[in-house]
Amino acid sequence: MTSNAHLLAIDSISKAFGGVQAIDTVSFALSPESITGLIGPNGAGKTTLFNLVTGIFPPDSGDIRFRGESISGKAVHELVGMGLGRTFQNVELFSSMSVLENVLVGLHTRTSCGIIGSVFRTPRLVKEERRARERALELLDFVGLADLAHQRSSDLPFGWQRLLELARALASKPDLLLLDEPAAGLNMGETDTLGELIESIRKHGITVLLVEHDMALTMKTCDRIVVLDRGKKIAEGPPRTIQSDEAVMAAYLGKPK
Amino acid sequence: MQEFLQYFFSGLTNGAIYGIIALGFSMLYRSTDLINFSHGEFVMIGALSMVTLTMTLKIPVIWAFFIVVFGVGLLGMVFERLAIRTVKRPEPIVLIIITVGASIFLRGAGMLVWGKNAQSMPPFTPHPPLDIAGARLLVQSIWILVIAILIAACLHLFYRRTLTGKAMYACAINKQAAWLVGIPSKMMILLAFGLSTGMGAVAGAIIAPVTMPAYDMGAMLGLKGFCAAMLGGLGSLWGSLLGGFLLGVLEAMGVGFVSSGLKDATAFLLLLLVLYFRPQGIISAASVKRF
Amino acid sequence: MIRTDKHLIACFVFAAAATATGLLVENAYYLQVMIFIGINTLLALSLNMLMGYAGQISLGHAAFYGIGAYTTAILSTTYNISPWLALPAAVFTAMAIAYFVGRPTLRLTGYYLAMGTLGFGIIVNIIFREWRSVTGGASGFVGIPPLEIGSFAFDTDRRYFFLVWGVVLFFFIICRRIIDSRVGRALRAIHDGEHAAAAVGVDTAKMKLKIFVLSAAMASLAGFLYAHQIFFISPGTFSFLASIRIVTMVVIGGMASIWGSLLGASLLTLLPEWLHAFADYEMMIYGLVLMLVMIFLPQGLTRGILDIYENSRKKNDK
Structure with a gap:
């Protein structure tokens, strides 16, 4: 840990697309091993913020620091190496590969075998491959898919694909896990399982940032909630305060006239 | 100066051709997000059938021109209907292989129909070349320039x-x-193919008198047209035309002042440079993505 | 791992079959055809690594094939250097060129790579044709020496047969090992979704460049084998049509299938031999085959036919 007590610090970032100010001087920070929810009505700028943090595009102004180090100018795969894992809103698995192989790709940054290594199969790399497989199976076990390791990933039902994507993201051993609407398309039972999983992910020392529509999940699992509306942060605090916050009510339900 | 002007004229003429071919690439890309690797072959078919219509069948140039453009446009639509719409998973790699397949197929067909020898036909109008400051400008070149600019203007409108x-x-x-508001997108893609390949035929028809067309001319022209489109920004109409002129003039200067072996290498080197440094094109502004 | 074991057994059976063929076949013509099948298999395999597994197309692969052939021809004939020293030079030249061409183009998506490699292939062919003082121009390059180890020369078709198929077998094993490793998984991940691959930490640009360079090296090796078998090379062998022929082999045999490369290469080497009138219709046939396979059997002939068979069985069961 650096002297900075926050794992991720977002410092007054802004981003505009053409004339639309998608993110307007937003700041907040995540303390280690917390679960933070990022909510807001449609078009509030959640996805933009998510893409900024995962390095898809840079902010126009402001800075994002991960473990005290600015992420600007870093490629997406470098951020993964630094300890930033993510999932996708629309589940993007490697469809031609098996469930196990998907997780093994997730272990890419934690393994080192190159082309030459793969040809010669030195004892060290054979061992690495065996460890990787064990680790991948552990992760599949963690999300409850170990029995399906050799199925094609595209054959899984949608809810399980979500879990597989979670296992794949965890494989890179992230310090910070960013989940983009993980409950979208899940039924209530599946959402509950997901909530428990997120809870136990935190227990493993991983900080979670959750961008979510599902209020019940957010309120139940998050320690803190950040509310965005039209690109601005309008509230931040523990779920209880957010629930009774007037600005939040107004943003979601419309202002009483 | 005189020499420079001469190269400049020849560059402009070739550039206009590259520009029209680039327009075909751009407008198809703009409407369907697809690059047709067989585009150059439609240029070849346009040029060779122009020769056949005017020389063998003695049809007047103006009628032959419209028949060729319309016919090739129709052929493009048949291609879309049979080989593009039927694809189940329209990923780039699949579409590339299909259009490359079409390209090879059309070239082979061209060879069977017209043979391996180059063909020739006289200019559209039989004027002697103009003399401008000591440099010769072919009348056919003027036709080519006028038609290129007309085409771009029509497309714009x-x-x-x-x-x-x-x-x-x-x-x-x-x-x-688009489908939700009632636009028949399948029809639109079909139409885009027709227009794009028709445009290729225009390019073929107007260069037939100056290039000695042959069955294997398509690949190089297609590649240069694509290069021009990339220079101008793929999807941009005026950018494509300007990119064509830029490529044509640079190529002519390279041939004139450096070495004639450079001619075909110019386009490729430019293409690599553009792909590397400015994939959005050097003419259209960076923020304007596809217009 | 299980898959690798199966593959090893298959390789063993294949090696036994190849050895038997090499020993039993007496007809020089058949041996020669099989040597060309071997060289084409290596070519198809090289492109399959790039196109089938990593999903990146090259429409100028014959250029690397030609670079291998011309480098060894020039070094071993013009400069009298031992072919065994020319071999690393040929492979290295192809790799270096692939690196510089691949760097700009591979950062972009499919269409640009395809167009970039298409242009590259055409330009390289122009160089073979125009640089007469070095390459012999359009009429070709003659007098390439045979390969020798000490006093043992690979100068009979039978000896060359074993050399070529030994190399092919070696690359079957190598390629399978790469595909089943961390690198292979990353490549297939790029094929399935480049964004998702980057988001789990794969340096997609670097990975694509690596496989492009490897693929160029293999194609160059095939060119080396070709030059020392036929002793004469000309630009026509490495033209745009030759690149398309390699793409067709991969597509017919099946993308992302190592054994498919063997099937595709065999078919496309044998067809012109069998069909007498083939030459005139060659381009139309390739074009038609590419379109038809991509539309109806995008997985290639091997997998496609298996799928049809399984589907019809399922229907019958119902």
Whole structure:
């Protein structure tokens, strides 16, 4: 840990697309091993913020620091190496590969075998491959898919694909896990399982940032909630305060006239 | 100076051709997000059938021109209907292989129909070349320049003023949304193919008198047209035309002042440089993505 | 791992079959055809690594094939250097060129790579044709020496047969090992979704460049084998049509299938031999085959036919 007590610090970032100010001087920070929810009505700028943090595009102004180090100018795969894992809103698995192989790709940054290594199969790399497989199976076990390791990933039902994507993201051993609407398309039972999983992910020392529509999940699992509306942060605090916050009510339900 | 002007004229003429071919690439890309690797072969078919119509069948140039453009446009639509729409998973790699397949197929067909020898035909109008400051300008070159600019202007109006043009553009942005507001996107893609290949035929028809067309001319022209489109920004209409002129002039200067072996290498080197440094094109502004 | 074991057994059976063929076949013509099948298999395999597994197309692969052939021809004939020293030079030249061409183009998506490699292939062919003082121009390059180890020369078709198929077998094993490793998984991940691959930490640009360079090296090796078998090379062998022929082999045999490369290469080497009138229709046939396979059997002939068979069985069961 650096002297900075926050794992991720977002410092007054802004981003505009053409004339639309998608993110307007937003700041907040995540303390280690917390679960933070990022909510807001449609078009509030959640996805933009998510893409900024995962390095898809840079902010126009402001800075994002991960473990005290600015992420600007870093490629997406470098951020993964630094300890930033993510999932996708629309589940993007490697469809031609098996469930196990998907997780093994997730272990890419934690393994080192190159082309030459793969040809010669030195004892060290054979061992690495065996460890990787064990680790991948552990992760599949963690999300409850170990029995399906050799199925094609595209054959899984949608809810399980979500879990597989979670296992794949965890494989890179992230310090910070960013989940983009993980409950979208899940039924209530599946959402509950997901909530428990997120809870136990935190227990493993991983900080979670959750961008979510599902209020019940957010309120139940998050320690803190950040509310965005039209690109601005309008509230931040523990779920209880957010629930009774007037600005939040107004943003979601419309202002009483 | 005289020498420079001579190279400049020849560059402009070739550039106009590259520009029209680039327009074909750009407008198809703009409407369907697809690059047709067989585009150059439609240019070849346009040129060779122009020769056949005017020389063998003795049809007047003006009629032959419209028959060729219309016929090749139709052929392009048949191609779309048979080989593009039937694809189950329209990923780039699949579409590339299919259009490359079409390209090879058409070239082979061209060889069977017209043989391996180059053909020739006289210019559209039998004037002697003009003398401008000591440099010769072929009358056919003037035809080529005028037609190139006319085509670009018509396309511009088509996209700006007509409902079909706007609808076609809407499809490119969001197929599903376009479908929801009642635009038949399948029709639009078909039409885009027809227009794009028809444009290729225009390029072929107008260079037939100056290039000695042969069955294997398509690949190089297609590649250069694509290079021009990349220079101008793929999807940009005026950018494509300007990119064509830029490539044509640079190529002519390279041949004239450096070495004639450079001619075909110029386009490729430019293409690599553009791909590397400015994939959005050097003419269109960076923020303007597809217009 | 299980898959690798199966593959090893298959390789063993294949090696036994190849050895038997090499020993039993007496007809020089058949041996020669099989040598060309071997060289084409290596070519198809090289492109399959790039196109089938990593999903990146090259429409100028014959250029690397030609670079291998011309480098060894020039070094071993013009400069009298031992072919065994020319071999690393040929492979290295192809790799270096692939690196510089691949760097700009591979950062971009499919269409640009395809167009970039298409242009590259055409330009390289122009160089073979125009640089007469070095390459012999359009009429070709003659007098390439045979390969020798000490006093043992690979100068009979039978000896060359074993050399070529030994190399092919070696690359079957190598390629399978790469595909089943961390690198292979990353490549297939790029094929399935480049964004998702980057988001789990794969340096997609670097990975694509690596496989492009490897693929160029293999194609160059095939060119080396070709030059020392036929002793004469000309630009026509490495033209745009030759690149398309390699793409067709991969597509017919099946993308992302190592054994498919063997099937595709065999078919496309044998067809012109069998069909007498083939030459005139060659381009039309390739074009038609590419379109038809991509539309109806995008997985290639091997997998496609298996799928059809399984589907019809399922229907019958119902």
